[in-house]
Amino acid sequence: MPTISMFYGIIVRMYYFDNQQHKSPHIHVYYQENEAIINIASGLILEGSLPKPKQKLVDAWVEIHKDELMADWELAVNGESVFKIDPLK
Numbered sequence: 001m002p003t004i005s006m007f008y009g010i011i012v013r014m015y016y017f018d019n020q021q022h023k024s025p026h027i028h029v030y031y032q033e034n035e036a037i038i039n040i041a042s043g044l045i046l047e048g049s050l051p052k053p054k055q056k057l058v059d060a061w062v063e064i065h066k067d068e069l070m071a072d073w074e075l076a077v078n079g080e081s082v083f084k085i086d087p088l089k
Contacts, residue, residue, distance in 0.1 A: 034054075
C-alpha cells in the first residue's frame with residue numbers, strides 16, 4: 001500500500017485493488033494510533049476515526065486534491081503505480 005502524502009504527522013495511503021470492501025473510492029489515513037477510511041467523493045469516514053483537529057486537516061486536503069485522488073484511485077484499482085500528492089501546507 002503506497003503512501004501518497006504525509007503532512008502534520010498524518011499519513012495518507014491507498015491500497016492497490018481495494019475496490020471490494022468499501023465499494024467506493026477511498027483513502028486510508030493514519031495518525032499515531034488512529035486510523036480512518038475516508039470516502040474521496042463525500043469526505044465521510046467509512047470506518048475508524050481521527051482526532052477532530054486532524055480530521056479537519058484531512059477534510060481540507062481531500063477537498064483541495066479530490067481530482068488527483070480520483071486519478072490515483074483509478075490507477076490503484078487497476079494495479080498501476082499511483083503518484084504522490086502534495087501535502088497540506
